[in-house]
Amino acid sequence: MHHHTLADLYLRLSLDRDGKTAIERQEADCRAWAVRNGLEVRKVHIDRGVSGYKKVERRGFEAALAAVTSGVVGTLIVWKLDRLSRKGMAEVGNALEAITAAKGRLVSVMDGMDTSNDSARLVIAMLSELAYTESKNLGTRVGHAKQYLRARGQWVGGQPPFGLLIEPATKKLVHDPEDAVYARLIADEALDGKPMAKIARLLNEHEILSPRGGQWNAATVMHLLRSPAFAGLMPETIKNKETGRYTSKVVPYRHPDTGDVVEVGEGIITVAEREKIIAQLESRTFQYAGRRHPKPIGTALLTSIARCAHDGCGKAMAISGNSYRCLGALQGNTCPGASAMAIRVDEYVTFQFLARLPMLELGDPLLDAVADRWIHKADPALFAQRDAITAELADAEARMGDLEDARYVRGEFTGAEAIERYSRLADRLRGRIDGLRYDLAKLPTPEADISPLLDGELLAEAWEAAEVLERRELLKLAIDRVEVTKGRHGARFVAEDRVRIVWAGSSE
Template sequence: MHQDTICDLYLCLSLDRDGKTAIERQEADCRAWAERNGLTVRKVHMDRGRSGYKAVERKGFDAALAAVTAGVVGTLIVWKLDCLSRKGIGQVGKVLDDIEKAGGRFVSVIDGLDTSNDSARMIVAMLAELARSESKNLGTRVGHAKRYLRSKGQWIGGQPPYGLKVDPKTKKLVHDPEDAVYARLIADEALAGVSLVKIARLLNEYDIPSPRGGQWNAASIMQLLRSPALAGLMPETETVETDDGEKKYTGRVFPYQDPETLDPVEIGEGIITVGERDRIIRQFESRTFVHAGKRRPKSQGTALLTGLVFCGVPGCGSRMHRVGNSYQCWSHRSGNQCIGASALADAVDAYVTERFLTKVPALDLDDPLLIAIADRWVHRVDPETFAKRDAIAVEVQDEEARLADLEDARYVRGEFTGPAAIDRYNRLTERLRGRIDGLRDDLGKLPMPSMDVRPMLDAVQLREAWGDSTVDDRRDRLSLAIDRVEVSKGKRGARLIPEQRIRIRWAGLTEAEVL
């Protein structure tokens, strides 16, 4: 088999920082195992700072699994089983089933596990549950440590609020001499009733960098002003329990209270006083409304082009959101330096909708846009199959490129001379051609999902379906055919002329065909 001697490595580190086992060390151990067992490493997939226990996206993991289940490689090697997953046998068992179904093999170097051995699966199941239990116990120990540090009024870790830093001796917060004056300026402006957007623009105008080094915006300033630590109080992030019993952070931060006295615990020096923080919080609450017991920003609901409409001002390209009756550049509204495009939302929606409903039914079957629509549709219906197909197709392209380079090396660059070199060239090309043929054969065996796009070519049927659809359904249909809608800046008070200010970038079309 063309993939039997080829393997991929999957490396991960849930906390990518000093003191943890380095990914470089993991890679060295995995490569050494592969070499000892006569395997060639094709690719290294990696997830830095992504937990195998939490429900987070792991692109490296998804790509590694697609490669071995599609037959691109015969073996998937990890450094340790908990790299694969810390969710127990429920997830690990499915992964092993998919690998076994594809005729593949899974190896965990540190655990000494190789699923080519029939007894390994039982051990994998036991270790998977052990890893899950260890993760839960680790969370419990970390929680106890945090509670202890909080009781002592010491910073528990992470980046302190802007304007403050951690004293290495006392582990309490003190003023940062470089940024404290700007943090106080932000607080003074907020206390004076200045909007967050205007504060952000003031800071950006004078090139005062944000904590992350970029521009300030309303969200970053609100996060700073809401932080209890800015007022010298110990912060705590609210958690809720999920359906499966795990804890999930909500993002809401409030002052930590001593469990016995119920008094807020101080963490050191503050930029503002507790009273000033209360005044700022009351100002924020006055700009929101209460719904079902929760405070939410005043909004007009989900708009048709959410996620599809962008600012067309040169150099910006930020998303636009519906605010009141208009789509507005969010970068401009957040205080960044963009002059800001805006347009009546109903007019933009109507123009884009009519263009979609008239353009799609007029397409020929071989039109690039219709082909792109069909391709996106089937990818949504069966993403797992297409992940496998894409993995194989990319590998075929890579191997064909290697074969072409090898042929150039002999016939163009003259790197293979003499009987021994030519014999080596013949062996290399034969191996590559065999692998390419094997990959193409595997690709041919995979099902090719198809969709009937004919209903979209019937103008009457398409309009009827549009009329019966929800906003979410309509947005999904638009995203099959449209990459993005760009709205340029108009003149104040001038009537919107869609053909002049709205640019639709259709799926699968070149720059010259977007209009």
């Protein structure tokens, strides 16, 4: 078969530190195994700095699994089974079933496991559960170690707040000689009651880089000011009692024996100043029925769809009052920002959407895009396999075209031996292309009944009955983004002049 001599590698490393097995070493060992067993490595999938235990997105893992389950390659090679997953048989078992169903195989180099051997399945089950248990125990040990260091007032890891550094010998926080003055400026502005966006804009206008090296925004400033470590206090992230997962809430750490707040070194502000700043921030929080609630987020129709089109900004727009406004401008970036009445923009986009879909005809790129997105939602696993085969087929056909150009256009194959080599390469590529086309044809043909979207009355009824989130998902089937330009002060809003809909399937 065309894929039996091909293999993909999957490499993962949650932390790339000295003393750990580096990605490069994993790749070298996996490639050496492939060479010894007569396999050609087609592609390397990497998840760098991604945990195999926590519930996080692993794009490399998903792409590697799609390649072997779709038949693009016959073998998936990992350095060690715990690189594939640390979630036990809950994840490894499902992956193994999918690989077996596709007549592929999984190889773990360091474990000496190859699923082409039936007896390997039991061992893999044991190893996967062992990896899960090790990760669970490791989390417990790390937690105890951090608790010990916190109680001693030593920094336990991570980037310190802007304006502070970690003193290597004592593991205490000290002032950064370069940025401490700017950090104090932020604190003084906040103590004077300045809005977070104005502080961010001031920093950006003076080209003071944020901790990550980019522009500041209101959220970055607020996060800094709320940090206990900004006041020299040991921080602790609160866990959700029900799920056991960390939340976004960070509070001063208290010694488990005395209950006293633990200091971790110098701060930019005092504890009293921190309390004053937090009181100011909380006073701006929306009050309702005696309880604090943050302002609703994501309730506008065009959330995640509307974009600021002023001078190539491209940032998302969010609701501020009754208008969509450039999120960058709201957060203090240098863009002056576009702004438009939300109800006017929503009405215009809704009218265009409800009017255009029923007018679509066969062959329209927008109709194809809508159908494609509808089917993707219905069966994402099938499309992951289809996309993997399609991408590899396109690559193989491109290589075949380049090989033919080299033979007949560029004249790179001359002489009997060269022509014979060309024939071998061409036969191999043709076999690969034919095999991929066969695999693609074997996949179930995705079907979608989008007729309700193309019937004006049914679409209008569905729209009226839908909630905001459901309407937004309908819009995303046909619209990539809605661009809003900045208007002139005092000028009447004309949607056709200031709103541009970028439809799915367009050439952009």
